[in-house]
Amino acid sequence: MPVPIPRYIGNDPQTKPFAGAVRAQVHDHFQRQGLSWKAGDQAVTKTVIMLTLFLAPLVVLLATAPPVWMAILLYFAMGVGMAGVGMGVMHDALHGATSNHKWVNDLLGGTMYLLGSDAYTWKLQHNGAHHTHTNVDEVDQDIDPPDVLRFSEHAPLWKVHKLQHVYAFFFYGLLTLVKLGNDFFSLEKARRNHDPRKGAYNYPMAFVAMVGVKAAHLIMFIGLPLWLTPLLWWQVLLGFVLMHFTCGVILGTVFQLAHVVEGTAQPLPDANGIIPTEWAVHELLTTADFAPDHRFITWYTGGLNYQIEHHLFPYISHVHYPAIAPIVQRVAAEYGLPYNVKPTTRSAIRSHVRRLHDLGHGVQG
Numbered sequence: 001m002p003v004p005i006p007r008y009i010g011n012d013p014q015t016k017p018f019a020g021a022v023r024a025q026v027h028d029h030f031q032r033q034g035l036s037w038k039a040g041d042q043a044v045t046k047t048v049i050m051l052t053l054f055l056a057p058l059v060v061l062l063a064t065a066p067p068v069w070m071a072i073l074l075y076f077a078m079g080v081g082m083a084g085v086g087m088g089v090m091h092d093a094l095h096g097a098t099s100n101h102k103w104v105n106d107l108l109g110g111t112m113y114l115l116g117s118d119a120y121t122w123k124l125q126h127n128g129a130h131h132t133h134t135n136v137d138e139v140d141q142d143i144d145p146p147d148v149l150r151f152s153e154h155a156p157l158w159k160v161h162k163l164q165h166v167y168a169f170f171f172y173g174l175l176t177l178v179k180l181g182n183d184f185f186s187l188e189k190a191r192r193n194h195d196p197r198k199g200a201y202n203y204p205m206a207f208v209a210m211v212g213v214k215a216a217h218l219i220m221f222i223g224l225p226l227w228l229t230p231l232l233w234w235q236v237l238l239g240f241v242l243m244h245f246t247c248g249v250i251l252g253t254v255f256q257l258a259h260v261v262e263g264t265a266q267p268l269p270d271a272n273g274i275i276p277t278e279w280a281v282h283e284l285l286t287t288a289d290f291a292p293d294h295r296f297i298t299w300y301t302g303g304l305n306y307q308i309e310h311h312l313f314p315y316i317s318h319v320h321y322p323a324i325a326p327i328v329q330r331v332a333a334e335y336g337l338p339y340n341v342k343p344t345t346r347s348a349i350r351s352h353v354r355r356l357h358d359l360g361h362g363v364q365g
Contacts, residue, residue, distance in 0.1 A: 006133055006269040010278035015335050019280035022331040026313060026324050039098045039317035046299070047089050047108060054081030054114070058221065065229045075239035078221075079246025082176070085111050086251060088302035094123055095314045115247075116217035117179050118210050121186035131314060135259050135266045135286035136275070142255060143266070146171070150359050151260050154268060161360035165353045172252025173245035180217075183210060253349070258307035260359075261288050261351040263340045283311040284332060288340040290348035292325060297345055308339065 010016050030037060039046075057074040060066070066074065092098045093108035112119045125141050133139040135152075143151040149171060150161045187210060191203040221243065225236045265285040269275050275282060287307045291297045297305050303318025304310065309325050310318065332339045342348035 004269065004273040006136055006139065006273055006275045008275050008277060008279040008282055010281060011276060012281075015281050015337055016278055018284075018331065018335045018337060019278055021335070022280065022312065022328055025327050025331055026316075029324060029327060030320075035320070036100070037097070037316045037320070038100055039092065039319050042319050043089075043092075043098050043108070043317070046302075047111075050081060050084040050088050051111070052081075054078055054085050057081070058224075062224055062228045068231065068235055071225075071229070071231055071235065071239055072242060075243045076246055079243040080250070082115055082243060082247040083250035084300060084302075086115055086247070087254065087304055088300065090115070090119075091302050091304070092317055094119060095127060097315050097317045113213045114217070115176065116214055117176065118183040118187070118213065120206060121183050121190060124190055125186065127314070131311060132279075134283055134311060135264060137266060137268060142259065151256070153266055153359060153364050157360075157362050164360045165356035168356055169249060169253065172256075173248040175248035175252045177241070177244045177248065180214060183214075253352075254301050254304050257290050257342070257345075257348040257352055258288055258304065259286060261290075261340075261342065261348060261355050263338070263351075264288055264355075280312060281337060284308060284337050284339065287311050288342060288348070289325070290342040291345045292322065292341060293343075294345065298322060305345075308341075 029035075055078075057077040061071055061074045089108055090112045093105045094112070096102070096105050098105050098108055109119050112122060130140050130142045135143055137152040137154040138144060144155075145151055147156075147158070148160060149164055149168060150157060184207070187203065187206060194201065194203075222236055222240050225231055225239070226233060229236075231239075264287065267275050267277070267282070267285070277285065289308050290305050292305065294305070298318075298321070303321045306318065306321035306325055309316075309321040309328055312328065313324070316324070329339045329341075342351055
């Protein structure tokens with residue numbers, strides 16, 4: 001039986017005006033500064049750097065036929081660049097936040113195909129389910145991992161979960177590898193559940209295109225090294241897995257530091273499908289920032305360390321999050337609302353590990 005889609009209806013007169021107030025003050029900031037909400041020239045620089053970090057090691061690998069130890073390092077560098085492309089280039093673009101021109105957002109969002117993944121199913125899962133119903137069990141797929149992990153306090157509790165704070169990061173490393181195949185299941189699920197009000201969508205053609213994207217990814221990162229370098233087949237496969245594993249650990253960790261840490265709520269809708277808070281308040285309660293003063297972390301993660309700002313304003317480029325974060329924090333305080341921020345990446349990881357431990361032992365948040 002499908003889970004009903006929650007509705008957010010707040011009845012607290014003190015917090016009800018928060019959404020309007022924070023939007024007004026953030027929009028006023030841009031108007032006073034004469035700024036666009038989008039990324040501007042900064043997106044060009046970051047795109048070039050991230051794509052170079054991702055693809056230049058592949059070019060070196062194919063052109064120089066390095067020894068095995070150097071090839072492994074090159075695949076590791078590709079993984080770091082792969083994660084950087086996903087966070088710093090693709091993510092904003094698929095939210096329409098990079099440019100005022102749709103074709104630019106589509107082009108940069110298409111870098112997801114270089115990662116072997118699919119933009120359409122990503123938008124359904126991430127832009128739709130996760131951003132709208134953050135930390136809601138059985139609706140937000142980001143807290144609905146394979147059964148060996150327990151991210152939700154409402155999910156079944158198994159004995160193996162007692163050790164998940166130890167082994168979770170290994171499974172994060174499988175994130176993009178698993179997605180290579182899971183995209184097909186996500187596309188089929190989207191076809192079955194398609195809302196006709198959203199217009200026609202050619203699912204057979206999307207399936208063919210998805211096969212082509214996956215094949216091109218495998219040819220680029222497995223086929224060409226097998227053909228053009230003296231590496232043995234198992235060495236190439238090891239490098240390919242290392243690339244994806246490195247990317248997966250980075251992405252999986254960054255994603256979870258925003259929502260599966262101490263202080264983030266996991267509310268459930270009532271029998272009528274209602275969550276009794278305004279949607280913007282719900283986002284504050286379920287989301288956390290981390291390392292807001294670390295410029296490199298902000299740059300490399302594409303502002304994903306400012307998840308509160310991103311969830312409230314996904315149409316604003318991440319390059320503006322450091323400027324609007326104090327506004328959001330101040331307005332939240334004015335309305336007596338929490339603003340969950342971990343001061344460093346290390347403290348956020350520790351909080352995540354403690355939360356994993358508690359979830360694995362059935363401790364309620």
